[in-house]
Amino acid sequence: MIEVNIDLQPHNTLAISANTAFFARVETLDELREALSFAQQKRLPILPLGGGSNIVLTGDFPGLAIQVGLRGLTITPNGRGGTIEAAAGEEWHQLVMSTVEQGMGGLENLALIPGKVGAAPIQNIGAYGVELCDFFCSLQAMEISTGALHNFSVSDCEFDYRDSVFKGRLRDQFIITQVNLRLEQDWQPRVAYPALQQFIGQQGWDCDSLTPAQIAAAVIDIRNSKLPLPDQIPNAGSFFKNPVVNADIYQNLKSAHPDLVAYASGEGWKLAAGWLIDRAGWRGRRQEAVGVHHQQALVLVNPGRGCGDDVTRLARAIASDVQDKFGVTLEPEPRYYP
Ligand code: FAD
Numbered sequence: 001m002i003e004v005n006i007d008l009q010p011h012n013t014l015a016i017s018a019n020t021a022f023f024a025r026v027e028t029l030d031e032l033r034e035a036l037s038f039a040q041q042k043r044l045p046i047l048p049l050g051g052g053s054n055i056v057l058t059g060d061f062p063g064l065a066i067q068v069g070l071r072g073l074t075i076t077p078n079g080r081g082g083t084i085e086a087a088a089g090e091e092w093h094q095l096v097m098s099t100v101e102q103g104m105g106g107l108e109n110l111a112l113i114p115g116k117v118g119a120a121p122i123q124n125i126g127a128y129g130v131e132l133c134d135f136f137c138s139l140q141a142m143e144i145s146t147g148a149l150h151n152f153s154v155s156d157c158e159f160d161y162r163d164s165v166f167k168g169r170l171r172d173q174f175i176i177t178q179v180n181l182r183l184e185q186d187w188q189p190r191v192a193y194p195a196l197q198q199f200i201g202q203q204g205w206d207c208d209s210l211t212p213a214q215i216a217a218a219v220i221d222i223r224n225s226k227l228p229l230p231d232q233i234p235n236a237g238s239f240f241k242n243p244v245v246n247a248d249i250y251q252n253l254k255s256a257h258p259d260l261v262a263y264a265s266g267e268g269w270k271l272a273a274g275w276l277i278d279r280a281g282w283r284g285r286r287q288e289a290v291g292v293h294h295q296q297a298l299v300l301v302n303p304g305r306g307c308g309d310d311v312t313r314l315a316r317a318i319a320s321d322v323q324d325k326f327g328v329t330l331e332p333e334p335r336y337y338p
C-alpha cells in the first residue's frame with residue numbers, strides 16, 4: 001500500500017523531520033516491483049530505506065521512499081565457517097549475533113553496526129579492522145527501471161573503503177534484495193585494532209584461545225563506551241570518512257602534530273578524522289539543536305531534533321575549519337536526500 005505525505009522522522013536515526021511525498025513498505029519481491037512501477041508511472045525519484053542510519057534528510061523528498069522489509073535468513077554452519085543467505089530487510093546486528101551464537105567466526109568485529117542487511121554493501125560497512133567485502137560472496141538486486149533481478153559477484157560490486165559501485169557508477173539504479181556471505185573454516189581472530197588490543201589486555205584474556213563470542217562482546221563494549229545510541233541521542237555514526245592522503249602530506253602533518261593518529265592505507269595514509277575535528281576544537285560543541293558528540297568528535301548529534309539544514313551547516317563549518325587548520329578535505333559519509 002502506498003501512503004501519501006509521510007514524515008520520515010521515525011525512519012532516520014538523526015531524527016530529522018522531513019516529509020516524503022509517497023511511502024511504501026514492501027515485504028515481497030512482487031510488492032517491490034509494484035512500488036517501482038508506481039514510481040515509474042508518476043516519474044518519481046526513489047529513496048530505498050533500510051534503518052535510515054546513514055542518511056541526512058535536507059528537506060522534503062519529492063518521490064517514493066521504499067522501506068525494504070524483505071525477510072529471511074538461512075545460516076548453514078560448517079565448523080567455524082559456513083554460508084549465510086540474508087534478505088535485505090534483516091537486521092545486520094541480529095545476523096552477526098546469530099552466526100556468533102552458532103560458533104561461527106568472521107563477522108564478530110562488525111557487531112552492533114545499526115541498519116539492515118540490504119544497506120551493508122552500499123558503503124561496504126566496516127569496523128575494527130574488518131569490512132563486509134572480506135566475507136562477501138554475492139548479492140541479488142532489482143533493477144529500478146525494469147524490475148529485473150540481477151546477481152552481483154564481489155568484483156562486480158567494486159568494494160573499497162566505505163564505497164561500492166552502488167555509490168558510484170550504478171548509483172540509484174538497483175535495490176538490493178539479498179546478500180550472500182561465506183565464512184571460512186580456518187577462522188583467526190582479528191584483534192590488531194588498538195582499542196580491541198587494549199580491551200583484551202584489560203580483561204586478561206588469553207590471545208591464543210579467543211572465541212568469536214568474546215570478540216563480539218569486546219566490540220559491543222567498546223562501541224557502547226564511545227558511540228551514542230541513536231534512540232537516546234540521534235546520530236548517523238561517523239559523519240565523515242577518514243581522509244586518505246599521500247605520504248608527503250602525512251609526513252608534513254606528522255612533523256607539525258606528532259600525536260596525529262593515522263594508519264598506513266595502500267600507498268597513502270588514512271588520517272583519523274575524529275582526531276582532526278577534536279584538535280580543531282569541535283568535540284562536545286553545540287550549535288543550536290545539533291552538536292558534536294563529547295566522546296567521539298567524528299559523530300554529529302541531533303539532540304534538539306534540528307532540521308537537515310542545521311546538520312549540514314554544522315558539517316560545513318567543521319569541514320571548513322579542518323581544511324583551514326590542517327589543509328585536509330573531509331568528505332561526508334552519509335548520503336544526503338533529496
Ligand atoms: P540507510 O541509512 O537506510 O541507507 C543508507 C543508504 O543505502 C541510502 O543511500 C539508501 O538509499 C541505501 N539503501 C538502503 N537499503 C538499500 C537497499 N536495500 N538497496 C539499495 N540501496 C539501499 N557504518 C560502518 O560502516 N561502520 C560502523 O562502525 C558504523 N557505525 C555506526 C554507528 C552508529 C551509531 C550509526 C547511527 C551508524 C553507523 N554506521 C556505521 C553507518 C550505518 O549504520 C551503515 O552505513 C548501515 O549499513 C546503514 O544501514 P541502514 O539500513 O540504516 O541504511
Ligand code: EPU
Binds near residue numbers: 127238
Ligand atoms: N580520536 C580522537 N578524538 C575523537 C575521536 C577519535 O582523538 O574525538 C582518535 C581516537 O583516539 C583514535 C582515533 O581517533 O586514536 C580513531 O578513533 P576510533 O577508533 O573511534 O575510530 P574512527 O576512525 O573514528 C572508524 C570508523 C567507524 C568504526 C571505527 C572502528 C570511519 C569513518 N569510521 O571510526 O565507523 O566503527 O573506526 O573501526 O571509518 C561509521 O562508519 O559510521 C563508523 C562508526
